[in-house]
Amino acid sequence: MDSSAWFSMRLSLQVASTATLLIVFSGVALAYVLAMKNFRGKEVVDMLFTLPLVLPPTVTGYYLILLFGRNGFIGRPVFNATGWSVMFTWQAAVMASFVVALPLMIKTTRAAIESVDINLLRASYTLGRSELSTAIHVIFPLAKKGIMAGAVLSFARAMGEFGATLMLAGNIPGKTDTMPLAIYAMAGSGEWTGANAMAAAFTIVSGLFLYTANRLGKRGL
Amino acid sequence: MGLSVCIKKDLGDFSIDVSWEVKNELAVLFGYSGSGKSVTFQMIAGLTEPDSGVIRLDSQTLFDGTSGINLLPQRRFLGYVFQDLALFPHMTVRQNILYGAPDVARAEKESRARELIKQFRISGLEDRLPEKISGGQKQRVAIARALIRRPHALLLDEPFSALDSPVRADMGKLLKEIQREFSIPVILITHDLSEACELAEKMIVYAEGRVVSTDKPEEICSLSVCRNRETFTTRPYDLAVPAAVRT
16 A cells, blocks of 8 residues: 555544544433433434434535534634634544444443443442442443444444545545545546555454454453 | 331322331331332332322431422432342442442441451452352342441342242341341331241331231231231232231
């Protein structure tokens, strides 16, 4: 692989790692709320966070442009205040990966949290433990297999993100061309040797992550 | 002093409307399955909210539907031993016990844990996970965990139901010791009449969400009362009554 291919590999890992870090913190918090709390509109919130799982990534990317584009609902005030826009930056690729992969984390973690025996939580409360302490010492340790599997799946999904990234970050060589985008560009310009090498490397890395996710799901850490 | 309960709860096709009081003694809530005993415990512990009524422990009001007092379970200082014991499977015996005293200084907590481990004869098991100890040992760990915080009352929801008879008798003795040493209300749920009669200083008999009798076990367990047991129970109860008592 040449230097541009290595750049794409490094960028993909950087984008996927950053997105996964954000996904783990926000996904666990959201999954906890959806699993443990009852409030009006809960299923609507769940549906909104799950939508990117079923929408074409280009549609998700389009909505992100409407929100974060230079004239977007959030993007415009940010640009007016700072002169900076997230569009066509590597951070945009992180944002796209985050939104598309977050549902995997939420779904997996919510199921894991809901599977924890409610009597263990009740016991913890009667022993004087707060809800936060119970979450940290009882719920998350017992749900860790699901949380870890969700994180690995999210990482793999973030690595492979294409459509929303193309819409939001573009395909700028040496700046925002993650591996999937670079493979797309190489295939489009007939550079089959480079495309083959990158596709093979990508398949191996993704396969490793899926294998790890399956192992974690069965045996834990 | 003691625990006084006067609560109502509508559960749709079933309602609970009970009133009783237990001093610093070993009391038994007795009745067949589905008579509302466990839900009563959950309401006392703050895990389920009553529709109305008052729950007081010593001089503290835990729940008062009229004035809107409803203390969180964490602030009720009750020891609660669940029917399935609810030991944390990922924690060792020692960690399970220490977990029960979050608001106690480390050194004091360690000291209490050592005493309880010795008193409950679970020395040598401290580093084992709950899945690696026997049913009777699990009971002891669950009770030790409930007591490390020095609760103001101890609630035990049929904790001996899965044990063999000799172990049950042993646990019964232990409960009496605990009650004497800690001098707090200790309330045990059971649907085993012989166990109730043997352990209780006071019996509270439940049927269909109501208290049908509150008395000393000598009275309730006597043959004359048992002949008229239909007044406070229904058929499933008969199954729990020893043959000798049924005559």
